[in-house]
Amino acid sequence: MSTARDGVQALIGALFSLPTTSSADGPLAKLPSPTSQLPRAKPLPKPKPLTKWEKFARAKGISKTKRDKKTWDEEKQDWVNRWGWKGANKDKEVQWLTEVPANADVDFDPSIAARKERKEKMAKNERQHQQNLSRAQAESGPTNKNGVALQSQRKRDIDHTVATTRVSTASMGRFDRKLEGEKPLKGVKRKFDPAEVSADKEKSSNMAILSQLGREPGDKKSRKSGDNVVNVRKAVRAVSGGKGSAALAQRSNGKGRKGKR
Template sequence: MDIVKNVLEKEQRDLERFKSIEVEKHIECRTDPGMLMCTDPNELDEKSLKSDKQKYLLDLTRDNVQILLNEIWELETDRVEECIVAKLPPPAYILPRSRKCPVAKQLTKWEKFAKEKGIKKTKKDKKTFDTELDKWVPTYGYKRAQAEKDKTWVLEVPKNADPMEDQFQKKLDMRSEKVAKNEVQRMKNIVRAKKVDVPRTGYLGPEAASSSELLTAATIAKSSTASVGKFQEKLTKEKVARGIGVKELIPGSKRKASHITEVPEKVHNLELINSVLSKKPKMDVDKAISVQKREAREEREANPQQKKPRKGGSKRSKKGGKIHSSKSKKPKAGGGERDFKKRAGGRKRR
């Protein structure tokens, strides 16, 4: 009896360890073998979740995975080498993408030309045998520059070139120009791929200036001289910006341009002096009288003890003669005696 009891207990332990593949749910789970996804619409058991959260979630996950595996075992199978694989159907559930769909990379100008002409890119060998150096040298990459330097340790001076010109430096300059040209072409390819307007020369980035803006900038730069561009020589087929006001764009251009003439400086200065000397001064009588009165008032204020003229005194006319007021006394007669040294008043007899 003990032996039978032990066998039954062992079987019970095995059954507890290996659960059944049949899973019962109140509401049937929705499965999508193509996406290897199982959706469980059943409600969670709050009591079991609060008592032992870890065990409850583990059992729930195991049951849902078992339902998905049961669906997969019912699919058509195939044998690949030593493995048996299931043929998954097309997915029924569409998952949203976290990133946008990849697009085909736009071809560069050279790649487009090569595709039209049927030119295929061939892979170069890493090393080639150089007959001059009598050894294998790298075709590109590491140690290629050193091999080229060993090969061209001496350079022939061309017939029409300057004999004192450094041919090695000239070669380096040509290489730098070639690198710069390739960089400009690479930038143009990037701009063309982003569908941005490319200027005819150079690369100005996304904020590329239009031809009219470049022409306006050239006009302003040409006018930013001491003569406001008066004596600047024009280039062949040079265009002038239209619709711009020089005095608005260039501050002080009107003042600077006023003294710029085509006549010689000596003649211009003589004309200026003659125009100044030929002008006659204009005399403002009213202004002169007001200035004289102001000076007299300031003098009286400075010397208050000085006697003021009587109110009934004589007044002078504009012509300089005396005008006697009605309140003034008449001049006394000479009493029959006349002093010839003094000037007598009254009308002169003829």
């Protein structure tokens, strides 16, 4: 308690040593301007990039007007939702009388046509929303240590899908029509020797194959013991049923039998 009292007294003394002004609540001390920035655990958030419409509105000087979520319904004489549950945008789908165009088909249903139109608007809005997100990600994407913008994940996924579909044909994409600006695929390509070669080159290649045939295999499991042509380890495993040489020795000595024949 004595340490806390001394600390509070030192703090109050330092505050009142600053220039003070009088107010209705008492004297107010003017704090000095900060000499350094406060540390942050994370970097400052980047400003949200503008959408395509916001850029167009700013260039044309169009001011944004926020629409209310409620709209007045003359028939119900009440405020109803503009969208969503029992929204005003569904009036054409539930009204009991609808004007049908003169050139409409025989099986034309106004409620189904209105619902289809509303769903198409919703799909268009969602498509535009995804385009704005991808455009914003491309503009304010991550950067490497040199400050160069890295390729976005969406573009990498598209490139991977295109590369996969290019080799899905019977010719492995060799005779497919190339797109404008399409880059060649990266990877190891197969190399084929020419059909006509000189006699010396053909002789050297055949001698290299013959020299490989006389060699002992490098795999321990397939090595031969001495001059035997039979793989002893594999033969023992086959005769003993995979139990090993110990089980084979017991069987040859007569041990492990349950009875006499």
